[in-house]
Amino acid sequence: LVGCSSGASNPSSTGAAPETNNAAPTESAGEFTAKIGGVFILSGSSAAYGEAQKKGLDLALEELNETNKGKLKIEIQYEDTGGKKESAINSVNKLINQDNVVAIIGPTLSGEMLAAGPVANEAETPIFGISNTVEGINDIGEFVFRNSLPESIAIPTAMKQAIEKKGSKTAAFIYAENDDFSVSGFQTMKKTAEEMGLQNLGETTFAIGDVDFSAQLTKIKQLNPDVLLVSALYKEGSMVVKKARELGINSLIVGGNGFNNPKVFEIAGPAAEGLIVATPFSPEKQDEKVQKFVKAFEAKYGSKPDQFAAQAYDSLYIMSQSLLAAGTADRNALRDELAKLKDFEGVSGKLSFDEGRNPIGDAVVVEAKDGKFVPFE
Numbered sequence: 001l002v003g004c005s006s007g008a009s010n011p012s013s014t015g016a017a018p019e020t021n022n023a024a025p026t027e028s029a030g031e032f033t034a035k036i037g038g039v040f041i042l043s044g045s046s047a048a049y050g051e052a053q054k055k056g057l058d059l060a061l062e063e064l065n066e067t068n069k070g071k072l073k074i075e076i077q078y079e080d081t082g083g084k085k086e087s088a089i090n091s092v093n094k095l096i097n098q099d100n101v102v103a104i105i106g107p108t109l110s111g112e113m114l115a116a117g118p119v120a121n122e123a124e125t126p127i128f129g130i131s132n133t134v135e136g137i138n139d140i141g142e143f144v145f146r147n148s149l150p151e152s153i154a155i156p157t158a159m160k161q162a163i164e165k166k167g168s169k170t171a172a173f174i175y176a177e178n179d180d181f182s183v184s185g186f187q188t189m190k191k192t193a194e195e196m197g198l199q200n201l202g203e204t205t206f207a208i209g210d211v212d213f214s215a216q217l218t219k220i221k222q223l224n225p226d227v228l229l230v231s232a233l234y235k236e237g238s239m240v241v242k243k244a245r246e247l248g249i250n251s252l253i254v255g256g257n258g259f260n261n262p263k264v265f266e267i268a269g270p271a272a273e274g275l276i277v278a279t280p281f282s283p284e285k286q287d288e289k290v291q292k293f294v295k296a297f298e299a300k301y302g303s304k305p306d307q308f309a310a311q312a313y314d315s316l317y318i319m320s321q322s323l324l325a326a327g328t329a330d331r332n333a334l335r336d337e338l339a340k341l342k343d344f345e346g347v348s349g350k351l352s353f354d355e356g357r358n359p360i361g362d363a364v365v366v367e368a369k370d371g372k373f374v375p376f377e
Ligand code: 1QQ
Pocket: 049, 108, 109, 110, 111, 131, 132, 133, 134, 181, 233, 257, 258, 259
């Protein structure tokens, strides 16, 4: 196993208060610095996810370094993966071995986490997913955490509410075959449809990077499903929705977490109207904490936060709380504190982990209306 080199003093993980021979063992003894890596898609066709995540983290960083003055200073070092597994692995390796980070937040895609998570876990460095929604993320190992609501919770919630209300009886599916998240989301959609007794009229695929979906959607139009289930990232997903409406498909459309970004409205335009998704965060939620975050975000960036920004923001508060409890920038001590997280009240809801470190939380169902997502009624 790779050793830990970020000022680590005690590699044991007993869960007890960390013993340490560091110079700064307690909060009162002075400020300690914790360097955290941020691994996101900051370029390419899915960059809006990573940009939102970076904004959420930078806002939290500003707030936390102010409130934690004299106790803890957090630094974030960002790496861009472009959405590629190889880059995610290289970024994680670099941050751990060269930059000596105490933990990593990211990477953005589930596929990237499935590739790079094992590297961090081997190196006994906490890695915290904020947008990894597929099954099995936490099974990578005990250093792997996430606050992202799994699609196995979000998708059935969206499907049940929307399909029951509309009384749909038949379904068709379209998904990106070369993205782990999209494939896993499709499987959840298919399983949920079976459980709900919907008749499966057909399944069709495309690839991330495609721009022409007419062949697939022409077939779907002929099938005339009551509900069309779309599992994709925002760019291709939005183009699918747009083309579907252009071709006259007027089915109910339900999508997954990939649609939880305002780019959907830019790309699909009015065709987004009526699109249903589930999300753990809505900027419209009448809650003091949420509204304070939305205001601060708007003041800093001039736009409302999406769920990617919200879960990023929450993740740094979780890191800060756990680092303060650990009292030192030690990877093992931080891991143990993260594992203890219970009833954390974030802007994206309440968060606890089950015994497998899987997040327990609720999804709200939203519908696209006049260029934004509003609660589905
Ligand atoms: C995943 C996702 C994507 C939509 C993140 C951008 O939820 O990869 O799990």
